[in-house]
Amino acid sequence: MELYLKENRVFFFEGEEVVANSGHSYEISDRLGAGGNGVVYECIDQNGLLYAIKFLLHFTEKSKKRFRQEISLMKRLHHPHIIKYIDDGFIQLKQLKKNGRSSQEQQALFVIMEKADLNLKDFLSQASKIPYDIYAPQFRGLCEALTEIHQFAIHRDIKPENILVKGETWVLSDFGLCEFVNADEHCDITGENEKIGPVFWISPEAVNKYYFGTNNIGAYSDVYQLGMIFAFVLMKRFPGGILSENDFIGTDEFIGSVILKTLANDYTKRPENGKELLELINDATINR
Numbered sequence: 001m002e003l004y005l006k007e008n009r010v011f012f013f014e015g016e017e018v019v020a021n022s023g024h025s026y027e028i029s030d031r032l033g034a035g036g037n038g039v040v041y042e043c044i045d046q047n048g049l050l051y052a053i054k055f056l057l058h059f060t061e062k063s064k065k066r067f068r069q070e071i072s073l074m075k076r077l078h079h080p081h082i083i084k085y086i087d088d089g090f091i092q093l094k095q096l097k098k099n100g101r102s103s104q105e106q107q108a109l110f111v112i113m114e115k116a117d118l119n120l121k122d123f124l125s126q127a128s129k130i131p132y133d134i135y136a137p138q139f140r141g142l143c144e145a146l147t148e149i150h151q152f153a154i155h156r157d158i159k160p161e162n163i164l165v166k167g168e169t170w171v172l173s174d175f176g177l178c179e180f181v182n183a184d185e186h187c188d189i190t191g192e193n194e195k196i197g198p199v200f201w202i203s204p205e206a207v208n209k210y211y212f213g214t215n216n217i218g219a220y221s222d223v224y225q226l227g228m229i230f231a232f233v234l235m236k237r238f239p240g241g242i243l244s245e246n247d248f249i250g251t252d253e254f255i256g257s258v259i260l261k262t263l264a265n266d267y268t269k270r271p272e273n274g275k276e277l278l279e280l281i282n283d284a285t286i287n288r
């Protein structure tokens, strides 16, 4: 079986199946997508149920630590708007080199999760304007998901590619950059000058972590990133630069004013975490 991360990074292993730590085996089929760290395929279990399997195709100890951290967080999150963990394990594989030879065997970790249909970036590029009745309950669900995550960790990598669409439900996924709230659980693997977060969706304090005098990425940074996503859904364009109320004319002005709060440059002026954002979104949608 061949797995490819990018055209020039091809890996292979014997057979079409993997056996997870649970002892269950999964047959690998179509490629669903790839990110900076891993590649995601569809897989099918012994009972014919379809899932998604993500292989980590980086082999440093640091990458493996992050991936194990991702799995450990997935295992304890239970919410309809968070991708559901199913199983995990590892396989031995080789990399196909440019000269046609193969590398030594390497251990690739994998995680099996519920399968979504596509990511929000692709969903939005295919859809015309998203109606309020579709996005408002999904915004509430994503804020609930963030509230659940913030009990344990900061996500730090919220972007349209990491929000998956499963039927009618938008779910948060990809916890590879998360930082646990409990410092004992977090293996500090972030480099001193490493920028943490998705390039276009990153919060001001993550762009320049000394801007506010200290290294201050927090739950409010996730609030900023989710606010950017909400703006993207409403405006159907990348919400870069400074936004004002005028940008939300013709969309929902109540949600627009919540989004403006989430995008304050000064994080002390934003909703503090998922819970506070959920309250504001509830006020803007249910209690208005």
Ligand SMILES: Nc1ncnc2c1ncn2[C@@H]1O[C@H](COP(=O)(O)OP(=O)(O)OP(=O)(O)O)[C@@H](O)[C@H]1O
Pocket: 032, 033, 034, 035, 036, 037, 038, 039, 040, 052, 054, 083, 113, 114, 115, 116, 117, 118, 119, 157, 161, 162, 164, 173, 174, 176
């Ligand atoms: N459970 C899933 N069901 C369907 N498709 C998925 C699933 N998980 C991931 N994908 C697809 O694969 C893509 C890459 O997945 P993911 O973001 O988890 O990889 P990554 O390497 O951790 O990315 P990043 O660069 O953000 O670290 C997603 O954008 C999505 O299109």
